[in-house]
Amino acid sequence: MKCPNCQNEVVNENINIQTDMGKCQNCNHLFRVSENFDSSPQFAFDINQPPKGAWYKNDMQEIKLGATLRSPIAFFLVPFMLIWSGGSLGGIYGTQIANQEFSLLQSLFGIPFIIGTLIFGFFTLLVLFGKVELTIDRQGGKVFTGIGKLGKSKSFMWNEVSRIRENQIQNASNKQQGQIFIDAAQPIRFGLGLSPERQHYIFHTLKRIQMQYKPERR
Numbered sequence: 001m002k003c004p005n006c007q008n009e010v011v012n013e014n015i016n017i018q019t020d021m022g023k024c025q026n027c028n029h030l031f032r033v034s035e036n037f038d039s040s041p042q043f044a045f046d047i048n049q050p051p052k053g054a055w056y057k058n059d060m061q062e063i064k065l066g067a068t069l070r071s072p073i074a075f076f077l078v079p080f081m082l083i084w085s086g087g088s089l090g091g092i093y094g095t096q097i098a099n100q101e102f103s104l105l106q107s108l109f110g111i112p113f114i115i116g117t118l119i120f121g122f123f124t125l126l127v128l129f130g131k132v133e134l135t136i137d138r139q140g141g142k143v144f145t146g147i148g149k150l151g152k153s154k155s156f157m158w159n160e161v162s163r164i165r166e167n168q169i170q171n172a173s174n175k176q177q178g179q180i181f182i183d184a185a186q187p188i189r190f191g192l193g194l195s196p197e198r199q200h201y202i203f204h205t206l207k208r209i210q211m212q213y214k215p216e217r218r
Helices: 074-099 104-109 111-129 196-213
Strands: 021-023 030-032 054-058 063-068 131-136 140-147 150-157 163-170 176-183 188-190
Touching: 054 196, 063 196, 074 104, 074 111, 104 111, 111 140, 131 196, 140 188, 150 188, 163 196, 176 196
Parallel strands: none
Antiparallel strands: 021 030, 054 063, 063 131, 131 140, 140 150, 163 176, 176 188
């Protein structure tokens, strides 16, 4: 097991499974053993070297931590959206406009296609321009997911956070996708759609910040 503070290997003698505590012989950092079982060796971690598409900015008063949701799936979604929405909406409403005739039944039939276009359209914009960004200070933080300033935000206080963890969920295609969970008074889950490397960086950076801003965990 590696020390979550300095990333050096911790000797077995300094790990006590029964008390769930470990101590690094290099930096004397105390940590909970159970909260470090979910550390993934798949990607290297350096807080000062975020992967492409991720960022970490610390002005000593506030931290900005985030990553883009940009994904290669956009190469499929953009033409699909143009063909699907253009064909369906154009066929239903375009013909009415061209013929200068209004059909109530045809217009009602097109409502599900309008809703589908809005949902798929927003998802397409997310994988093109979306981001996940955390704004953090010593009291707590805010998790934002969206495009520009349009999206949803959830806040947390450090004194209410019991654990930060990663979890895998199964999507509609039966594929495993990772999410980050903040177990607090109002649980927060985010990061769905992030690349594994960006999610790994945000998760471990957030854990490092938690250790810094919640000294009772040391």
